Structures are given as structure tokens and as C-alpha cells.
Amino acid sequence: MKEVLLLKCGEIVLKGLNRKTFEDRLLKNLSRRMKHVADCGISMRQSVVYVEVPEETDADAVMDCARHVFGFATISRAAVCPEKTLESVIETAQSYLAPRFAQAGTFKVETKRGDKKLPMTSTEISQRVGGELADRFPAVKPDMHCPDLTVHVEMREKYAFVHAGPEPGAGGMPIGSNGRAALLLSGGIDSPVAGWMMAKRGLELVGIHFFSYPYTSERAKEKVLELGRKLTVWCGRMSVMVVPFTRIQEEIREKCHEELFTLIMRRFMMRIAERVAVEYGCGALITGESLGQVASQTMPAMAVTGAVCGLPVFRPCIGMDKEEIVTIARKIDTFETSILPYEDCCTVFTPKHPNTKPKMPKILEAESRLEVDALVEEAVAGVEIIHLP
Incomplete structure (x- = not known):
């Protein structure tokens, strides 16, 4: 039986005259991701993207790929009816959803009639299909309020489809539709979550990682x-x-007070990250900071570290507690990697008593002992670029 994925667009349907730009980006992203899974036919009509699954292809793998593409509100795995007739819809529903009926005690039918030329209304189609299915599956009783199974019938322009209901898509905006940003990617829990959250808003990511060999090992780098x-x-x-x-x-x-180490270090990170970000066409920086989580993430500390940067700094985790961040990390499958016991450069020189309420004059006085511009230039010149598939 021929299957297709029905991917319903999310908030881009609210766009105005520039809507096609977002739709084109969404289709491009989906096509690029799908080519690693299967040679699927992809088309779009009426804010619905159709992914035709070849018969010899693992439909579960195609479905899993679609789940991870930002821009879709819902995804349905559906059977294509051979003809756009009620008889064909009923036969397809009986065959395709037989395993679902075997596990259900009650059911109902819901119809969406995208093709308004059909003589029957959506309610009439649901009643007719539901009546036939009730006769063919007598052990499963109709229930219009809280059914175990909802049979979805979609009468579209060219075809009719049957499925057992949509599941949530990744949501958000298509990657790249809102530009590119640089993610300060440490080995911790927070920064991957921050990157994921901003990618969901349509940002293409470039990662920046600060590596302090031999104080941090190659295993720590591989973890990142x-x-x-x-x-x-x-x-x-x-x-x-x-x-x-x-x-x-x-x-x-060597040259600064211990209590200021983390703050001055983070100011260097922001300077370097901005230089790298601009060079690679990024319009903002992304960090995993959460207000008050550690000493360097108090409001005065973030004001001091952010003062050296002219680009916008996005902090999507700023108002989240640790449990909320961990929940997302588990969802996106980064948590177990993040907790591997390999130190990053932010932890190897952590002072015993960091300054949580820094004053800018004291910071500037400490930095005057350093050749700031030369150190930044040396670090930028030594950047290693690693491309991930």
C-alpha cells in the first residue's frame, strides 16, 4: 500500500507577502535532510507538504527524519487511497488501520475536505465512512467524545488519504530563515539546549568552542x-x-587576581567569538547562561562580560531552572553526552571565591596588564574549523 507523510506547516502560514520565502526554505531544508534517508518525492500544496515514501523504503526512518525538521506543526503517516471515492476510502481504512482497530475498543471518523467540489460535506463523509467501518469491525464501538481510535480522512485536491491522527512536529521556523548565529558551545548541559532553542527560531548555527590543551584533553574536545x-x-x-x-x-x-579570572576569561571569549562570528556571517551570539546559576551568571557579571561585544547576545535559557534545561537536553539527546566527566576550559581554572558583583573599573584595571588585542588576534588566527555532517 502506498504511503505518504502529510506535514502541516506551522507558524509560517501566518506570514504575509514574504511567506513563499519561508516555504522555499522549508522545502529546501526538508529535501536536504531526506536525501540521506531515501529518494522521496516532495511537493507542497495548501500549506501541506507531501513526502511520498517509496515502497522499498523504511517509512519509520523517513518519519523520524521529518520529526527533526523545524517548521512543521504536525506530521501524519497516511495511506493513499487508489481512488478519491468513498468506496476507496472505506477499503483503504479497513486495510491500513486494521492493526489499530484490533487494539481499540471505540472509534470515530473525522474528515477534512480540502476539495470543496465534492458533493458531500465533511460530516456526511465521516458518517458514511464511520457507518461502514462499524459494520466491518463490530467489536469496536462508535464513540464521538473519547474514542480510543480516531480515523482521519483527508480529501485533498488530487488524492484522498487515511491515517490514525497526526503527531507533533518539531515546530518553530525553518533553519536559516532568520539568519545565522554563533553558539558558544561548551561541554556542559546548557549550551546545546540554548543552540537548539535558537535553531528552532530559524537560526543556522555555527559552533565556537574554546579548547585549552593540555589542561583539557582530546576526549573533552571530542565530547563537544x-x-x-x-x-x-x-x-x-x-x-x-x-x-x-x-x-x-x-x-x-599569571597577571590578574584570582577572583576576577572567570570574568576576564569570559570577556576574552566574547571578543573572540564576535570576531569569528562576523567572519562567518553571523549576526548574533548564543550562550547557555541562566540567571544566577553560577557566579559568572549574575546580572552584574553578565553586564561586564557582555560589555565587550557589539553583536546581540541571545540567552534563551536565561529564565529557566536547571530541571527545565535538563528536560530539553534529554529530549534532544544531548544530556548523556553533556554529563561525561571531561572538563572544559571554564572549569579547569575556576577560582575558589569568584566575584559575583564585579565593578567595571576593577576589571579594566586588571585587563590593562594584558596584551588584549594581541592575545585575541593570536587566538583567532589559530582557529581550527571542523565541519560536521
Whole structure:
């Protein structure tokens, strides 16, 4: 039996004259992702994207791929009726949904009639199909209020489809429809979640990771790259810029007060990240900061670290507690990787008593002992670019 995925567009249907731009981006993203799974036919009509699943293809794999593409509100795996007639709809529903009927005690039929030329109304189609199915599955009783199974009939322009109901899509906006941003990707729980949240709003991601060998190991670097690969399941291809950060940390440790180490380090990160972001066409930075979670994420501390950056800094986790962030990390399959015990550059030189209420004059006085511009230039020049599939 021929199957098709019906992907209903999300909030892009609310767009005005620029709606086609978003739709084109969505189709391009879907096509690029699907080509790694199967040679599917993809088309769009009336804000519904049709993915034709070849018979020899694993439909579950195609469905799983579609679940991870931002821009779709719902996804339905449906059978294509051989003819757009009630008889064909009934026969298809009986055959395709027989396993569902075997597990249900009650059912009802809901019809969407995209083709308004049909002589019967949606209610009339539902009543006719429901009556026939009740006769063919006598053990399953009709229930219009709380059925175990809802049979969905969609009468579209060219074909009729039958399915057992939609499931939620990834939602959000198509990747790239709102530009590109640089994600400061550490090995922790928060930054991958922040990247995922902003990708869902249509941002293409470029990762930036600060690497302090030999204080952090190659395994720590591989952990971050694995987090990037986890994100590509949702975001598609991605590049990670690995910044050599050892010399900067050693200079700060040698010439600045311990309590200011983390703040000055993060100011260097923001400077470098902005330089790399601009070079690669990014219009903003993304961090995983959550207000008050650690000493460097108090309001005064974030004001100090953000002051060196001219680009917008998006902090999607700012108002979330740790449990909320962990819930998303589990959903996007980054949590288990994030908790692997490999230190990143933010933890190896953590002061015992960090300053939570820094004053800018004191920060500037400490930075005056450092060759800031030269250190930034050296780090930017040493960036290693790693492309993830």
C-alpha cells in the first residue's frame, strides 16, 4: 500500500507577502535532510507538504527524519487511497488501520475536505465512512467524545488519504530563515539546549568552542564535537570553530587576581567569538547562561562580560531552572553526552571565591596588564574549523 507523510506547516502560514520565502526554505531544508534517508518525492500544496515514501523504503526512518525538521506543526503517516471515492476510502481504512482497530475498543471518523467540489460535506463523509467501518469491525464501538481510535480522512485536491491522527512536529521556523548565529558551545548541559532553542527560531548555527590543551584533553574536545553532531540531527550540517585558549588562560592566571579570572576569561571569549562570528556571517551570539546559576551568571557579571561585544547576545535559557534545561537536553539527546566527566576550559581554572558583583573599573584595571588585542588576534588566527555532517 502506498504511503505518504502529510506535514502541516506551522507558524509560517501566518506570514504575509514574504511567506513563499519561508516555504522555499522549508522545502529546501526538508529535501536536504531526506536525501540521506531515501529518494522521496516532495511537493507542497495548501500549506501541506507531501513526502511520498517509496515502497522499498523504511517509512519509520523517513518519519523520524521529518520529526527533526523545524517548521512543521504536525506530521501524519497516511495511506493513499487508489481512488478519491468513498468506496476507496472505506477499503483503504479497513486495510491500513486494521492493526489499530484490533487494539481499540471505540472509534470515530473525522474528515477534512480540502476539495470543496465534492458533493458531500465533511460530516456526511465521516458518517458514511464511520457507518461502514462499524459494520466491518463490530467489536469496536462508535464513540464521538473519547474514542480510543480516531480515523482521519483527508480529501485533498488530487488524492484522498487515511491515517490514525497526526503527531507533533518539531515546530518553530525553518533553519536559516532568520539568519545565522554563533553558539558558544561548551561541554556542559546548557549550551546545546540554548543552540537548539535558537535553531528552532530559524537560526543556522555555527559552533565556537574554546579548547585549552593540555589542561583539557582530546576526549573533552571530542565530547563537544559529539554534542555538535547531536545538534545536527535537528539543525542539519554545522561547523565548529575550535579556538586555542591555553595561552590566554595562562596569562590571566599569571597577571590578574584570582577572583576576577572567570570574568576576564569570559570577556576574552566574547571578543573572540564576535570576531569569528562576523567572519562567518553571523549576526548574533548564543550562550547557555541562566540567571544566577553560577557566579559568572549574575546580572552584574553578565553586564561586564557582555560589555565587550557589539553583536546581540541571545540567552534563551536565561529564565529557566536547571530541571527545565535538563528536560530539553534529554529530549534532544544531548544530556548523556553533556554529563561525561571531561572538563572544559571554564572549569579547569575556576577560582575558589569568584566575584559575583564585579565593578567595571576593577576589571579594566586588571585587563590593562594584558596584551588584549594581541592575545585575541593570536587566538583567532589559530582557529581550527571542523565541519560536521
